[in-house]
Amino acid sequence: MLGAMTDARFEAPNPRDTLDPAALRHPDSFKWTLYPEDVIPLWIADMDYPVAPPIVAALQDRLAHGLGYAQLLGDPALKAALSAKLAGQGLTGLPPEGITFLPGVVPGIYAAVHALTSPGELVVTMTPVYHPFHLAITDQGRRVSGVALRDTEGGYEINWAALDAASRGARLLLLCHPHNPTGRVWTADELRRLRDLVLARDLFVMSDELHADLRLSAEPFEAFAADPRVQSRTLTLTGPCKAYNTAGLGIGAMISHNAALVGRVRAAAGGLMGHESALSVTMWRAALQEGGPWLQDTLAYLRGNRDLLLEYVREHWPWARLHTPQATYLAWLDLRAHPRAGDMQAFLLDEARVAVHDGPVFAHEAHKAQYQGFIRLNFATSRELLQEALARMNRAFGEAGM
Numbered sequence: 184m185l186g187a188m189t190d191a192r193f194e195a196p197n198p199r200d201t202l203d204p205a206a207l208r209h210p211d212s213f214k215w216t217l218y219p220e221d222v223i224p225l226w227i228a229d230m231d232y233p234v235a236p237p238i239v240a241a242l243q244d245r246l247a248h249g250l251g252y253a254q255l256l257g258d259p260a261l262k263a264a265l266s267a268k269l270a271g272q273g274l275t276g277l278p279p280e281g282i283t284f285l286p287g288v289v290p291g292i293y294a295a296v297h298a299l300t301s302p303g304e305l306v307v308t309m310t311p312v313y314h315p316f317h318l319a320i321t322d323q324g325r326r327v328s329g330v331a332l333r334d335t336e337g338g339y340e341i342n343w344a345a346l347d348a349a350s351r352g353a354r355l356l357l358l359c360h361p362h363n364p365t366g367r368v369w370t371a372d373e374l375r376r377l378r379d380l381v382l383a384r385d386l387f388v389m390s391d392e393l394h395a396d397l398r399l400s401a402e403p404f405e406a407f408a409a410d411p412r413v414q415s416r417t418l419t420l421t422g423p424c425k426a427y428n429t430a431g432l433g434i435g436a437m438i439s440h441n442a443a444l445v446g447r448v449r450a451a452a453g454g455l456m457g458h459e460s461a462l463s464v465t466m467w468r469a470a471l472q473e474g475g476p477w478l479q480d481t482l483a484y485l486r487g488n489r490d491l492l493l494e495y496v497r498e499h500w501p502w503a504r505l506h507t508p509q510a511t512y513l514a515w516l517d518l519r520a521h522p523r524a525g526d527m528q529a530f531l532l533d534e535a536r537v538a539v540h541d542g543p544v545f546a547h548e549a550h551k552a553q554y555q556g557f558i559r560l561n562f563a564t565s566r567e568l569l570q571e572a573l574a575r576m577n578r579a580f581g582e583a584g585m
């Protein structure tokens with residue numbers, strides 16, 4: 184007891200608890216400046232937390248050494264740290280040319296669609312999904328074969344029959360694992376069935392695993408390409424920007440056991456993408472080498488926010504549906520039972536002064552209407568700001584008849 188009291192006295196305040204909206208509203212912050220000052224921004228996927236101290240120190244040190252080209256053939260220390268991390272997720276035995284760096288993950292999504300499909304061909308997605316998946320398809324003249332996830336009592340599930348039907352005649356599956364915006368982490372059994380399906384339908388796979396380090400439970404993460412049966416047909420994309428809150432310093436990686444597949448994408452789109460920046464390399468290397476404790480603290484805090492949100496929704500909005508996000512700091516809320524479901528995003532902005540992402544954003548044209556009344560809410564802020572946002576939403580819902 185005495186020990187606990189003594190510890191508490193000397194414990195530093197959690198920097199995630201003491202966020203100052205005035206400081207967050209820096210003119211460079213898209214999240215904090217898109218809407219007027221009185222709006223709490225819970226939209227774009229940045230966390231409001233300060234960057235890990237070892238990353239800041241590494242960047243300061245890097246700045247003292249000029250800003251010439253970094254290792255254009257792939258920074259060896261970054262590659263080694265990334266390979267070790269990927270091996271822990273089942274991606275062992277990668278060939279040296281099987282990892283290539285990108286200026287961000289989205290360029291990798293576009294490049295995969297560009298290199299592995301031809302105009303007019305079908306690309307499969309599971310909706311709702313992070314919107315650049317659909318943009319990468321439609322912007323490049325390919326066609327979306329979108330399959331809606333099923334909302335069950337246990338959470339969002341894959342509609343296997345529909346996915347199989349949608350895969351007929353398609354070239355490529357764009358998988359989001361963990362899945363933005365539902366927060367699903369696909370289980371070993373689901374991954375096995377997905378692998379069976381892509382083998383049966385002869386699909387390439389782009390597995391975007393950017394949120395893998397943001398799992399809110401202790402279970403280990405299994406990469407889609409952990410199974411040798413699908414390694415020759417799979418490109419895995421990852422990066423540091425979600426877990427380490429560094430989206431302003433774009434960098435990502437494209438990974439495959441099939442170095443020729445990576446080579447094919449690089450040949451088709453490498454020149455268009457350009458190279459990763461020197462500071463982004465420094466940042467990712469520091470994150471992988473020294474950012475672990477910061478990430479663990481952040482995950483503990485996010486878990487607290489997620490649980491607070493679940494409890495709040497259960498208690499105050501029994502008419503809403505929210506399944507526990509297993510990963511990410513994003514919550515996918517079904518508010519279709521509310522009288523203002525038809526303009527939910529605008530309603531919350533105007534009446535609650537809270538900015539969220541609108542559900543239809545996460546689907547392609549033909550499926551948008553089915554997500555009207557859903558929102559994606561980013562809960563990676565301080566507990567105080569989250570509570571204030573929920574109280575504002577609660578008042579607005581109440582005044583509008585719920």
Ligand SMILES: Cc1ncc(COP(=O)(O)O)c(C=O)c1O
Binds near residue numbers: 290
């Ligand atoms: C699944 C997914 N992929 C890619 C990105 C963006 O990656 P980048 O900023 O590196 O292009 C995001 C951002 O939220 C994401 O959720």
